[in-house]
Amino acid sequence: MPRSLNLRQIEAFAAVIAAGTITEAAQMLDRSQSAVTRLIQELEAELGYKLLHRNGPRITPTERGVLFHVEVERHLVGLRHLRDRAEAIGRDERPAIEVVAIAALAVGILPQALARLAEGEMPRQVHLRSASAEQLAQSVAARTADLGVSSLPVSSPELTLHWSAEAPCVAVLRQDDPLAAEGVVQLRQLTGRRLIATGNPYRLRRRVDDALREAGVAPQAVIDANTSLAAMGAVRAGLGVALIEPVTPASFPLEGVVYRPVDADIPFAWGMVTAMGRPVPAAIRSLMAEIAVVSAATIRGLRSLGVEEDAVGPR
Template structure:
């Protein structure tokens, strides 16, 4: 299996045709066809269904594509790093973060680091929590900023933070006039919520059920995997949302208001790094800067590292969420 074969495969997947891939890679169509056929012969199954000049990815092709992209990205990174070493450049910070933390926390932490060191090369990828975990464990990145908990014993968790979820409402919504929004009132509305049932969504569903929401009201749900998308849906008048506060803090949208709710629904997050690998000074500085930035957020609570194991158990997570380990008082008013 050669990089040129993976490159041809990924190009066909991205452009949707042999012709588009040939144009993208500045090669002939027969060359692209040959490379893909050689890859198919090597792995033992077809990657595309062919209909004359058109090609359609097979189920196996879709499954292989993500790994091929990851492998090619790794090769590109090696080429870039080799050139940087030749020039004597500093090693870039390789980071992964969930979208909420990439928007609501990481920019503030990076700004703190660069205020002390000056500009540093940065490579940031945003991904789902499980993908951030994978990137950290495989060493593809030096530091991850992610929602917690994450079930892996070898993971280095540097700190754990807790923030209360907030209500995101259209500016003209009657509930927006209240200083604190009752969860019972939100439970009767159409809710824009996260689609992953095993993370924050699990705690939210449980609290909404306790507030009087029927568990089978799927017609009154809009599910998304992005807090930014949730805000856009709320702004369009399609519902109200209960979200982690980082997206609303880092990327506020005109026409929306953010209010605390009368029920504590905790959102846990923190910094993770690869196991058994000493931190470089820039990575340690960023981990510290991110904690300092998080401490400025309203309702911030720092958990003990020992709490991470408890958070994997939902019942224990509820108990652990109650008594704060360390609390930073913020005077910033909620938007």
């Protein structure tokens, strides 16, 4: 069992993974190559397994190294968060906040909501990062993030859901696509077309597939994208028609593409979560209120699924 892991070892490992070579990692850390090599060797000896494959100057993580790096990233994020909060306390400032959101909400809704915060409500340090819904739930439950803005469901007894809403998915098309002239795209019109959709089969993708099946639509081919923005880029390149959540095209429009409602209600739900039992900072309360306002003003067909008054009440 590891007994004496230290921060220098952890930082050396993270730097090597980021840089890909001992030489570049040493430059990043302002240490000698031999010092970095020694720290990695000590870390591997302490853990009892190899973290890196060495092939000449290039370094790649082992399978265990990849898994360990996930934990290292989480650890370092927590340390940065702690440092920023400690410095804010020393300056008698509002504490730093950490917000994690799925990509669809991180690129549009969340920045707009932050921009609406009143003078004095925005902390000096704001950490905004994108993550999958599963990673987001882990971060908020572990209290390395103050607020999560996620697609639903997010089922965890360690989380409190403060506000949620849903809106129907849309079709995204190139501006010169014949279907762009339609007020509403009928799913049957996608028969024989290449479909672009987000790939997680356990979340929105399942509802998209079910709706196509019920409409008797068989796409000619399918491109899976891990984000809606990537799907929109594929549409702009002429690769097909996307069926995606409505938040990204409405809040982060991409030149050359348009979005249209479809004749099937394929709901996309999202909401805001914090750690169960943790006091919600004033800045987070204000931000949640603005997220609700921006969502309602931006997304056509939005249906509020509920607001917890003490979390996102009138300001």
